[in-house]
Amino acid sequence: MVKLSDQVKSIIIIASVLLITLFYESKRIETLAIGIENSSLKNIALSYSSGSEKIKTSLGLNTFFDKDQFFWKGLKKSPMLLNNQLRENIVDTNPNQSPSPTPKEILPFKIEAPYNFLIVGDSFVAERFGYQIEKELISYKDTTVNRKGVYSTGLSRPDYFDWDKEINDLINSYKPNIAIVMFGANDGQDLRTLDGKVIHYGEEAWNIEYSKRVASFLQNLTKNEVFVFWIGNPIPRDDYYSKKMQTLNSIYEDECKKNINALYVSTWYFLADSNGKFTNYLPDETGNKKLARTSDGIHVTVFGANIIVKKVVQIIMEKISLEVIRTKNGAGN
Amino acid sequence: MLFPTFIFFIFFLAVLILNWTLKKKPLLWRIFLLTASYFFYATWNLRFLFLIFAVSLFNFYVAKKIQRKDSEKERKILVSGAVASNILVLALFKYFDFFRVSAELLLSKLGLQNNVLLFNIILPIGLSFYILRAISYIIDVFRGKIKAEESLLDFSIYIAFFPQLLSGPIMRASEFLPQLKDGGVKKLENMHEYFALILGGLFKKIAIASFLATGIVNDVLAVPQNHSQLSVVLALYAYAIVIYCDFSGYSDIAVGISGLLGFKSPRNFNSPYSSLNFSDFWKRWHITFSSWLKDYVYIPLGGNRKGKLRKYINLLITMIVSGLWHGTGLNFIFWGISHGIGLIYGHIKEGARDKIIKKGRKFRFLNNFLSWFLTLNSICLLWLFFAVGSLEDVLDVLRQLFNWRASSEPIGIYTILVIIFSFIIFGFEDNIRKLFVTVQNKIPFAFQVLSISVFIIILMKLGPDIIPPFIYFKF
Numbered sequence: 001m002v003k004l005s006d007q008v009k010s011i012i013i014i015a016s017v018l019l020i021t022l023f024y025e026s027k028r029i030e031t032l033a034i035g036i037e038n039s040s041l042k043n044i045a046l047s048y049s050s051g052s053e054k055i056k057t058s059l060g061l062n063t064f065f066d067k068d069q070f071f072w073k074g075l076k077k078s079p080m081l082l083n084n085q086l087r088e089n090i091v092d093t094n095p096n097q098s099p100s101p102t103p104k105e106i107l108p109f110k111i112e113a114p115y116n117f118l119i120v121g122d123s124f125v126a127e128r129f130g131y132q133i134e135k136e137l138i139s140y141k142d143t144t145v146n147r148k149g150v151y152s153t154g155l156s157r158p159d160y161f162d163w164d165k166e167i168n169d170l171i172n173s174y175k176p177n178i179a180i181v182m183f184g185a186n187d188g189q190d191l192r193t194l195d196g197k198v199i200h201y202g203e204e205a206w207n208i209e210y211s212k213r214v215a216s217f218l219q220n221l222t223k224n225e226v227f228v229f230w231i232g233n234p235i236p237r238d239d240y241y242s243k244k245m246q247t248l249n250s251i252y253e254d255e256c257k258k259n260i261n262a263l264y265v266s267t268w269y270f271l272a273d274s275n276g277k278f279t280n281y282l283p284d285e286t287g288n289k290k291l292a293r294t295s296d297g298i299h300v301t302v303f304g305a306n307i308i309v310k311k312v313v314q315i316i317m318e319k320i321s322l323e324v325i326r327t328k329n330g331a332g333n
Numbered sequence: 334m335l336f337p338t339f340i341f342f343i344f345f346l347a348v349l350i351l352n353w354t355l356k357k358k359p360l361l362w363r364i365f366l367l368t369a370s371y372f373f374y375a376t377w378n379l380r381f382l383f384l385i386f387a388v389s390l391f392n393f394y395v396a397k398k399i400q401r402k403d404s405e406k407e408r409k410i411l412v413s414g415a416v417a418s419n420i421l422v423l424a425l426f427k428y429f430d431f432f433r434v435s436a437e438l439l440l441s442k443l444g445l446q447n448n449v450l451l452f453n454i455i456l457p458i459g460l461s462f463y464i465l466r467a468i469s470y471i472i473d474v475f476r477g478k479i480k481a482e483e484s485l486l487d488f489s490i491y492i493a494f495f496p497q498l499l500s501g502p503i504m505r506a507s508e509f510l511p512q513l514k515d516g517g518v519k520k521l522e523n524m525h526e527y528f529a530l531i532l533g534g535l536f537k538k539i540a541i542a543s544f545l546a547t548g549i550v551n552d553v554l555a556v557p558q559n560h561s562q563l564s565v566v567l568a569l570y571a572y573a574i575v576i577y578c579d580f581s582g583y584s585d586i587a588v589g590i591s592g593l594l595g596f597k598s599p600r601n602f603n604s605p606y607s608s609l610n611f612s613d614f615w616k617r618w619h620i621t622f623s624s625w626l627k628d629y630v631y632i633p634l635g636g637n638r639k640g641k642l643r644k645y646i647n648l649l650i651t652m653i654v655s656g657l658w659h660g661t662g663l664n665f666i667f668w669g670i671s672h673g674i675g676l677i678y679g680h681i682k683e684g685a686r687d688k689i690i691k692k693g694r695k696f697r698f699l700n701n702f703l704s705w706f707l708t709l710n711s712i713c714l715l716w717l718f719f720a721v722g723s724l725e726d727v728l729d730v731l732r733q734l735f736n737w738r739a740s741s742e743p744i745g746i747y748t749i750l751v752i753i754f755s756f757i758i759f760g761f762e763d764n765i766r767k768l769f770v771t772v773q774n775k776i777p778f779a780f781q782v783l784s785i786s787v788f789i790i791i792l793m794k795l796g797p798d799i800i801p802p803f804i805y806f807k808f
Binding site: 015 | 339342343345346349350353520521522524527528551552555556558559593722778781782785786789790793
């Protein structure tokens, strides 16, 4: 028998680790493969993916490898963490169904205290904007705030993170009456429909499909009597990205207009300079310029987040009356 | 390219194969190592390459000049200039925004409008680490500890070696450069020790740090006002675990992949949370950095050679430098000062401890337990200065910690269990690694591959969807 050196063994181990990772992530590979232009590469990826799926099925391990069954997610939802009693009047909207185009069916509802905010979205909500708006809202009387931000997510890739499912879970758990939603930073990409069809970004069909998803997400909330403030994305640095953001923002705005219990809040110019252009620095209250944007030209610093938060809260207060508590220690409600 | 990602391991597999294939041709092998390191760095930002090459070139030639000069005065001028230049480069990138804000404040007080300094300078990742490597090299050449490197290629590899480029360990030239000569080691040995480090590092980062960071630390410490006292307490302990798992996890992976390429690296962590005092802690935490501080800051300041008071002042200055290296905010300076005070207290207490030890075993155990308990809790509390962005945020956390009116909040039982489990296993890391190596060496190769593959699957099962970036990258 040939005796392998440690060098060769280590190479075999690393190669095996890579193969096992691909095996584990076969569903994700299938999704990615569909978008590959080169047909031979696409076929290799699809064959590997379907082969892996067959092995998983034959071993009866499909559930084990299902992303929704992640042990980590199970850990997070450990016994004491969430109140899993279902809200009695929850209305589950089927995300596969096109939302009704007749908003007249939904009646406008009054938002009354106590105000139970649910803030959801992508990295903007997971980080500084999310932190600052949570901090701001809990400083008012009769408010509770729950926040869920998940990095690299949006409405484009439910195979990666299913926000429609997640929002129902969050409504069940926290029973909000106001939602603050912010998506888009990761959504300017090809969409995949449930029947496996890929819709490329930039096509007219993309706008139609994405609009449907936004409408569906909105209805999940409003049908459960949750008023939605949909926060648009602030102006980004790069032109390429800027065009994408404008498209997405206009979809959010249009869909909010169609829903009587949703309000679109444009933040596009909140962090722009006096000419309406992107700027890294903005003046603070004393006139000194401070860094408002992070180095990627998309996200915001704490200072930038605070500018947006102040203006967003002003708009929220036009809808509901919030009373300030002037003590820093008075949290907890 | 982050370590715990699929794309990194594809890159590493290619590097591993070529590394051992090209060893027979040392020049080609070294060119390859530099190319791979620069490629790795360019994946972050292509512009960073110019800076790292300029730093390598500058220090390489200055070191040669220092060696050639006979006059001590000229040598001193050269070494001072070189060290100052390196610090200036670091300061320019790292502290630009801090100085810009200060300058603007001054300008506005003088009634001048201040749009002159509005550049957006980003900190090149890893700069803080390779600048320290460069400074140690220059000073070691000046002190005559090592000869100036003759090969620019080798020196550039030393500065940019990709496994250790972003967050250390901070290897000295005397440890690294000899390993490049004649194609380095020809045979890989102790492979499983390196795999133990890599797998352990991945476990710490993916399973523990990511879980606690996303599960409790980030949200609670960002908005403490919206959480209960118990959540804040748990978040503080959890952050201590996160920063350890994150940083030592990175170091372990770095040492492991360096080892698989045939390079031996120094140890960077040694059960820091079992320390009995601050001095002990700094011998166990980020060891290559603390020994760097000792050799290039504390000892040049006079160390313990100029009396007790001067020794304490030197300790304080050294720890302030340590704080400033991590960042410019007042929170980092407070963190440095607090650790300095902790070190001074430890030194003062040393004499008293000796007396207690003489009193017998029972007293020694009690004393050790109390010292460990006090040290651990002080260190966990002081991490707060790292965990949040500013002093105001520190105060927010402290206010909520002592806000007896804060309402209770449900907390995941697994969060508490993971915190307890982590503190326990930290004391047995070496034993776990040894056990892994012993078992792996006894089983057939096919089972070795299988067991590592199963471990990876478990790890992916335990890991979150998105792995947060390493904390120490921002320093």
